[in-house]
Amino acid sequence: MSVKESLKDLDVHALRRLIRAGGYARHTAGLAAGRLQCNLAILPEAYAADFISFCELNPKPCPIVAVSEPGNPALPDLGADIDIRTDVPRYRLFRNGVFDEEVTDISTCWQDDFVTVALGCSFTFENALMAQGIAVKHIDLDQTVPMYRSDIALAPAGPFSGEMVVTMRPIPEARVQDAWEISARYPHAHGAPIGSGPSAGIGIADLQKPDWGDPVEVSDGEVPVYWACGVTPQNVLMKAAIPFCITHAPGHMLVADVAEDADIPVFKAHQH
Template sequence: MTTSYSHADLVASTASQLRAAIRSDSYTGHTAGLAAGKLQCNLAILPETYALDFLRFCQRNPKPCPLVGVGDTGNPALPTLAPDIDIRTDVSKYRVFLDGAFSEEVTDISQHWSDDLVTVALGCSFTFENALLRNGVPVRHIETGRNVPMYRTNIDLVPAGPFSGKMVVTMRPIPEDQVSQAIEISARYPQAHGAPIAIGDPSEIGISDLASPDWGDAVEIRPGEIPVYWACGVTPQNVLLGAALPICITHSPGHMLVSDVAEDAETTILPNA
């Protein structure tokens, strides 16, 4: 017997309550706007053989891949992010990839878990978007209830082992007189992609048409607004796919791992981890 919750039901829940609802499959929706003030994370689970190179890859590409937590091999806990996390059940929707190809979308990965897997948590853009909104900088895709537009760029990533490729960015149109404020605010969150990667002309970073994003939804750029580009957490997912690992598990877009770490904390490590 499972109670089913809507997004609205959970808006006032704590991160721990939200994880409990997700764990029991009482909530399988996206996590945007939930557990206010707590760090949410992109997720990558991969075999230990590849973990050293993947951590090197993240260290070398800190803007798209801000490392905020790493599990012990075979251990589904992430005590530095929250004392009760079981990564097999605590994300509302996962994507499983086998040999680099999408296999299935599931709400529980217990049957895929093994002693060989390492969990890697990476920061996500919700953190700086919340900060932009709190400071009166508009975020168009949130205003209009869409998914952020994401684009492949011509910006090379620093390779590590089998991991390489080009950076993926998100784009948010920002009023010209608020661009410097948006830069300053997002720069305060290095664990969540930090300051923008580029500003203005999309062709400078290899984007041919802002109206045709590679992922997500196109958004309107109004007169007096400048397109601003941030490094995106789809970058590591894309790179993992390209490496065609025997198995790799990620969260589904928007269905993030919700931690107990405060978005404004100096580090992403809980004081009594």
């Protein structure tokens, strides 16, 4: 049994304790079944309002599910005991728009003006697809979903602009419409696909050369289907070149207490 298999049945609190203690630092796909998993952007308060506006203008790749108070590492809307400094398997640090390093704990670089923006994640609709008998190849292979830079322009806000990052999953041709309808039920987790087909006209040159994650073969009888991806904010933050910000490492999510099929309200900035 793999380490991943042995952790599959851990409840969300035990899983976060393990991650917090440094006992697990791999991708979180397939763990804590039924719980919401979140992409993250952590940035100084001076930039947070513009970034939140950017997310609200681009809800497909950036569906906000929670925002922290400045300097507070807790996210009480997502879990009573969450400490965002330690509870994600891997983080990525960016300085002046350049990737600096990947770490498993951000306690030593935490700032008292940091705001955490938690965004919905595709793992939610993946679980729904699997529950309806649609296989998700990268999970079966214990890999990270392939992610690609697209040429889909996003609506800008303040210093934040760029193009959408997309994920790809090979779906049996007979189930593509089902996949479309199932994922559309989860607008807080990227919702319905943004396209399908070998090229889909979104600027991907080679499906076997993803920009992040692992390549997944599209077999005969399967159609590549693309969804908006929560790695989009990483691209946008890099392009904005703000002095310092932190994201999750692709595929390494915050696992929340909230049920992934909960009726999560659309975030509005005035609530914060």
